[in-house]
Amino acid sequence: MSATATTVDPREVERFAALAVEWWNPRGKMRVLHRFNPVRLAYLREKITAHFGRDPRDIRSLEGLRILDIGCGGGLLSEPLARMGARVVGIDPAERNVRIAALHAQESGIAVDYRATTAEALADAGERFDVVMAMEVVEHVADVGLFLARAAEMVTPGGLMVAATLNRTKRSFALAIVGAEYVLGWLPRGTHDWNRFVTPEELQAALEAGGLEMIDREGVVFNPLADEWRRSSDLSVNYMMLAERRAAA
Numbered sequence: 001m002s003a004t005a006t007t008v009d010p011r012e013v014e015r016f017a018a019l020a021v022e023w024w025n026p027r028g029k030m031r032v033l034h035r036f037n038p039v040r041l042a043y044l045r046e047k048i049t050a051h052f053g054r055d056p057r058d059i060r061s062l063e064g065l066r067i068l069d070i071g072c073g074g075g076l077l078s079e080p081l082a083r084m085g086a087r088v089v090g091i092d093p094a095e096r097n098v099r100i101a102a103l104h105a106q107e108s109g110i111a112v113d114y115r116a117t118t119a120e121a122l123a124d125a126g127e128r129f130d131v132v133m134a135m136e137v138v139e140h141v142a143d144v145g146l147f148l149a150r151a152a153e154m155v156t157p158g159g160l161m162v163a164a165t166l167n168r169t170k171r172s173f174a175l176a177i178v179g180a181e182y183v184l185g186w187l188p189r190g191t192h193d194w195n196r197f198v199t200p201e202e203l204q205a206a207l208e209a210g211g212l213e214m215i216d217r218e219g220v221v222f223n224p225l226a227d228e229w230r231r232s233s234d235l236s237v238n239y240m241m242l243a244e245r246r247a248a249a
């Protein structure tokens with residue numbers, strides 16, 4: 001694949017770079033990510049440990065696994081995964097995000113290999129990982145097909161890819177754009193472009209085109225009564241997908 005093809009939309013990256021100091025403020029502009037982080041982490045821990053035959057109760061259950069967190073932002077997922085023993089490489093095209101992430105990890109005493117780069121650059125360099133993650137990123141890239149192809153390329157045989165994103169439905173327009181950005185003010189206006197949302201069928205097809213097999217998909221829904229996010233079979237707004245690269249027989 002061409003080394004010059006890029007998935008970066010400079011306006012998207014600039015938007016996140018401008019918010020860099022907000023990453024670790026649980027009441028700031030990233031509060032939605034903070035609120036559903038426990039749900040995402042529980043999913044990642046459960047699925048990764050089950051796949052690699054690890055004990056999820058072990059506090060170092062991911063020991064030795066090489067994990068790539070694409071579009072890591074401030075490291076809200078990279079850090080806890082590294083704490084569980086994984087060797088995490090966190091990448092983001094926004095240099096400011098990576099600087100904030102590295103500073104936070106240093107203050108927390110956690111080793112994460114943060115780099116200001118892209119999935120396509122790492123794929124070009126021939127890097128391989130046991131787990132490749134793209135969490136809340138595909139809806140911000142310039143070319144979803146290219147992005148997923150380059151990300152999938154880096155999954156080792158027997159390894160996993162996990163993606164989390166927003167479905168393109170009437171419901172996601174009402175909740176994730178009108179509700180979250182305009183009515184509730186949970187996210188800065190313009191954070192999301194509904195046309196860039198990706199249906200589970202499109203995501204699955206792109207992962208399969210990259211040689212992966214979809215093995216799980218799960219929704220994440222907000223329960224306003226309990227004021228909490230939880231996992232669900234409802235994929236109509238937020239959802240996560242797990243795919244594997246089958247090891248050669």
Ligand SMILES: C[S@@+](CC[C@H](N)C(=O)[O-])C[C@H]1O[C@@H](n2cnc3c(N)ncnc32)[C@H](O)[C@@H]1O
Pocket residue numbers: 007008009012013016017033070071072073074075076077091092093094097118119134135136137140141142
């Ligand atoms: C909504 S944030 C998600 C951050 C993190 N994955 C999380 O869930 O906490 C999206 C991130 O994707 C990054 N990003 C945007 N375009 C990208 C691209 N083409 N490749 C990789 N990351 C990208 C942004 O800079 C931003 O940090």
